[in-house]
Structures are given as structure tokens and as C-alpha cells.
Amino acid sequence: MDNGEPLSKMERGTLVTIDLKRDGVEDLTDHFHHLPCCIKSTGPASVSHYFKPKPTGIEVDGLPLQEAYFRGRKLDGTTILLPNEYRGFVLGKKSQDEKNSSTASYSGNSNSWEMKATFQNITYWNHDCLPSQNDDFMRAFHWLTIAKALHTPVTPEDLASTSSTL
């Protein structure tokens, strides 16, 4: 899925397209935060002026800890690197002005998405609780290992070696 080709699927009768072209897309590595709350607002905010994570110099479970404050609460966080063959994508609805008017007229319910930004790490934050390998968020990454095992094609050699060890 890394070849930059548009990806399409049919969903409840609506066409969903996701354009994964990465040229000139913003790299949000080191600026991607996952907070333990829902901020009921969508749009830009002056994050770097108000949200100031600081390293604590402490390590727990091999995770270097950071601290930050949001709305009066103290957050404990850590930055995790996405595995090598993975990349984080921020998708957004394709802007309408790129299309000509004839397509726009019937694309009212179309689901066209495009890449807005990518990231290679995530800083995730807990409220009043140190991050650990046992957090749901950390454990979610286990799926990647399992997915790999499930989806890697089995070669005759694999079969041969498995049966010989049985």
C-alpha cells in the first residue's frame, strides 16, 4: 500500500477513495500527540505556544518519560517510534476546490480523502498515571506482529521446517 496509488473500496454503496500521494505533505514527526481526553473542537490551535512537554530524565519500562500540563492537569507521556515498515498518516477530506464543478455537483456524498500529513512517532499521554508497556495504547501495537504473521505468505520452505520440528 506504499506505492502512492489511490485506494478505493465500496462502503454502504458510497465510493471511498483515499489518495496516499505523499509529495509535499507535512511531516509531523515529533509533533504528534495523543491525549487522554477529547477536545471538542476541530481546527488549528497554537499548540507549540501552550503545550510544552519536558523530558523528566526518568525511564520506566524502558520508556523515557516526559511531562506536560493541559487544562490544569499533569500529563505523563512517552514518545514511541512506529515500527520501521509502518508510517502514520493524517487524512483529511479532499478539498473541493481542486475538483471541477461538474464532479463537485454529484460528489455531495462521496467520500474522498487525501493525505494531509505523515508521522513516524507518536507521543502519547496519560493523566496522572505513568506510561507503561501494559497500557492499552502500547498493547495495540501487538496487532502489528500478529498481522504480519497472519498475512506473510507461507512458503514451501516454511512448511517443510514447521513439519520437521513437529
Add this chain to the structure above:
Amino acid sequence: MGSEAILLQEWASQPCIMGIDEAGRGPVLGPMVYGCLYCARSYQKTLATLSFADSKTLKEEKREELFDNLKGNESIGWAVDVLCPRELSAKMLKRNKINLNEISHQSAMSLIDRVLKMGVLLTEVYIDTVGDPGKYEIMLSKNFPSIKFVVAKKADSLYPVVSGASIVAKVTRDRALREWVLDETAENMHRNFGSGYPGDPQTKFWLEQHKHSVFGFPTLVRFSWGTCTTYFKDIVEVVWESDKMDEEGEGGSNSGKRQLKLRNVGFTTSKSKSEEIESSGKGRGRFFRTRKLEIVTDF
């Protein structure tokens, strides 16, 4: 912040008295400071002549002058504990909320502990009460059995040693606020905070000007103060996962009257909305459920 008795004076091994007082408990912004002042019991009479009075009744210049005098006085020792506003907010907004009285008690005890560890022979400690004087005294005596405690209302106007401590605390708080460097770097911010008391027009004006729809306020402000409620009426709502979990866990009402009820402030909404905060993996296999991995088909 450190204390001044780097070299322990000889008198410190004689029986000593200490006064403890606080400054900046009420303000909605800036640090809360606990200060203490101690001296040999034999110095008590001289201390009474130094014209310390409750710091609030003195003019700022007079307080500064008295503070400089007592710093230069070798028969007196002092120390402060500065609790910065974000520390106060964070403690009062923890999952297990700590109220301001507990924070105050801990701060006062940390000062006693520090002075004892320096090797000062404390035998009597005078302290302005926070909460019920009787209960406070029992707690203090339990923690420091070798010390006689005098816990009183308005101790700062009754005992010169507490008046001295109140000067230490008040001057430290005022200086800290005057020299405060805002952590936030947004444009158009200024430092005309006023006194920090919720009723001060200058403080009100500053709060109105520094309100932010997403971040609330700079970390100079004590978010846990009821005063913030009025300013937060029309800002973006934030729903916390930890509040949701508490709701499920206890459901009981919380203590701490000074503390503000988050639900009334628009930090949280009715229960039905808590579902939209995070994915659940509901209806999937155990592996996915415990990792809250949900399949998203509609976005």
C-alpha cells in the same frame, strides 16, 4: 527554593521556636508560599521588638525592608516552600484529588521536617490554622512528637515569630509573581497580573485577556479554582478519560468544598457522550477488546 541557614548557627542547638505562615492561598493565580522563621527561645524577647506585624497590615516597602533586616540577622533562620500554580492545579485535579487544606498541611510539615534535618533543635512551633485547629494540632503532634505545637487562628497577629514568618512568605510570593516568567510563548501576553485575588479588577482584566478557547489559561492560573468557571463558560469542552473511569468506579460524591465540581464547569458532559471519547473494540474478540482496537468503516 532554598533556605538561608547554610552555616548552622551555634544557637540552633539550644531550644528553638518557629513560626509558620502562608501567603497566596486565596489568589486564582501565581504560587502559594509557605514561610517559616525560627530562632532560639532565649531570643524571643528581642524578636518581639523587631516590629514584625501581620504582613498584610504592612506596606509593601516596609515588608521588603523587614525581610532584608531579618535576612541579615544572624540570630534568625528562615525557609520557604513555594508551590507553583500548575503543581496546585495538578494536585487538585488528580484522579484522587488532594484538596488545598491537605496541600497546605503537607507544605507546613515539609518546612518543619527540613529545619529539623538541618539540625535545629525545634521545641515549639506556632502556626496559623488551616481547617480545624484541634485536628491540625493532633496531626502535627503525631508527626513531630518532640515538638509542642500552638495552632491558632490569626497566629500571625498574636505571635511575633509567626508575624516574621508571614513576612517571609508574603515577600517571597510577591517577588515570585513580580518576576514570573510565563511558560507560554503566545503573542500579546503581558504580566500585569494584579494581586491575583479574584476580586482585583486588574486580575480580572488579565484573566479575560489571557483566556484561550482550547488551552484555557496559561499555567500561571490555578485551573482548580472556582473563579475559572466563569471564564470557562464559553470555551471548548474537554472530556477526560480519567473522569469517565472515576464515574464508573465510584459514583460517590467527592469531598473538598473548595474544589470545583468538574461536571458543573463544562469539563465533562452527560454520561451518554463518554462513549465517543475512545475506541472500545466492543463486539470483537478478546485480543482486540483488551487493546481497544475497533474496526472503523465509517469516517
